[in-house]
Amino acid sequence: MIKRKKRAIGIISLMLVASVSIYAILWALRDNIVFFYSPSEINQKILSDSLEEKSFIRLGGMVKESSIVKLNNGFISFVVTDFNKEIKVIFKGIPPDLFKEGQGVIAEGSIGRDYTFTASSILAKHDENYMPPEVEKILKKEGFE
Amino acid sequence: MPKNLANPGVFEKYIRTFSPWLGVFSIVLLSVGLWFAIFNSPVDYIQGETVRIMYIHVPSAWLGMTIYSVVALSSFIGLIYGHIVAYIIAKASAPIGAVFTLICLVSGSSWGKPMWGTWWVWDARLTSVFILFFFFIGFIIFSKSFKDPVKGEKISSILALVGFINIPIIKFSVDFWNTLHQSASISKLDNPTIHVDMMIPLLLMFLAFLFIFMFLLTIRLQAELNDRRYVTHALNVK
Known part of the structure; x- marks a missing residue:
């Protein structure tokens, strides 16, 4: 024992x-x-000078509503927001299917002195909500989304 | 429950009786679950048909973690009480858990490519599940690499217990750190963020996988017990 x-x-x-x-x-x-930083965290890093220019970093947040703009030569630009701070992103290439306004996104790249984030690749982030399209329509109608 | 279940002979008799029933339940539950998952559940408002990968991915992830907990718990009991049956359960469960974890990784990867736009990233959730897979493999390798079976049992049991620390890390990785992987939809049972029409097939598939695990476990347990009987016999003859 x-x-x-x-x-x-x-x-x-x-x-x-x-x-x-x-x-x-x-x-x-x-x-x-941590896989990515929010716009506020990146802002903090720039302010505290702990982020080296052109160093690789991932920015994550929501694609701001009506912020996706198609530029020349296959570039697109959009704004990533965490509803506190916003960062403008420029990207060349084809974003994934889930990349939409109002959806989560993670951009990989670096941020310049002008606060513009140059992304080398874009990942779409899916949230934990699963529902049929009909339910989503009803929710939208009732103003939940 | 009879008290002498720790006796390998009595234990074997019980699993012999249960095994076919577990097989029947597995087939029934898997058929119903797959029918719901493939034909009788709605598409997702964003993911479309791709949501059906979840009905394989999430149950196998849960099973991988559950089976690892079974391995760790039986290792613990085996180490402290020295019950042979406890260690045999750990040894028989580990390969099944490894396969479920692999299914989870592969199905998740094939969901990630169309949804996220990448097969794989090294975020906290994906990495910790990857580590879980290697703990299973490590346990299997350790349990087979020693000439002295008792030594192998002890060392692999300790490995299993150390690896158990990874289980809460997997569970809470999506809450502790920013990850690409979404957080849990169903753990908050009072308010799940998954529609009930998708939750039913998910839970059915989980039950099906659980029964498949128990069915495979009974088969593997019989093989392990036979193997042990053979080894003991061979040692006695020598």
Whole structure:
């Protein structure tokens, strides 16, 4: 019985030590584990001078309503917002199908001194809402969306 | 529940009785679930037909995590109480869990390409599930790499327990960090963000997968018990 208790204590303390060390590692790396930054976070980084110009970064947020503009030579521009700060993005190429105004988006690229984000690729972010189109229509009619 | 279920012989008798029934339930639930998932559920307002990948992807993700918890719990019981049956359950579950995790990764990837625009990104959710897959593989390899089976059992059990820390990381990765992967739709059961017509096929498919796991587990358990009987016999003859 005492042997069993010793073993249990040994295993549980091993688990505790491992959990704490993994927690410490994840905490130290938290800035690298996040997949993207919101416009506010990027703004903060620029203000605190911790973001090097032209360094690779991911910007995530909502595509602002009626902000997608088709430019010449296959460029498009749009505005990413987190309903607090906004950043203008320029991108050349074909965005994914889900890329729409009012939808989540993640742009990969770098931000210049003029606060314009030059994206090398664009990912569409899908939210956790799943519903049939008819339901969405009714929700829209009732002003939920 | 009989008290002597920890006795391998009694245990084997029970799983022999349960196994065919689990098989029958698996087939019935999978047929109904697939019929709902493929023919009798609505398309999504954004994803269209692609939403049907979810009915494979989400249940296999849940199963991967559930099976890992089974492996970790049985390893824990095996380490502390030294019950052979507990370790056999861990050993028999691990390959099934690895396959479900792989199904989750592959189906998720094939959903990601049309929806996100990429097969794979290294965000917290995708990476932690990838690590889960490697913990399964590590457990399987460790349990087979030692000449002394008892040593192999102990070392792989400890690996399984350390890897269990990854399970809450997977679950909460979408809340702790910004990820490309969407957050949970169904964990808040009082207010799920998935329409009921899509939730029914999803839960049916989860039940089907759960029964498939239990059915495969009973088959693998019988094989493991036979294998052990053979090894013990061979050792005694020597």
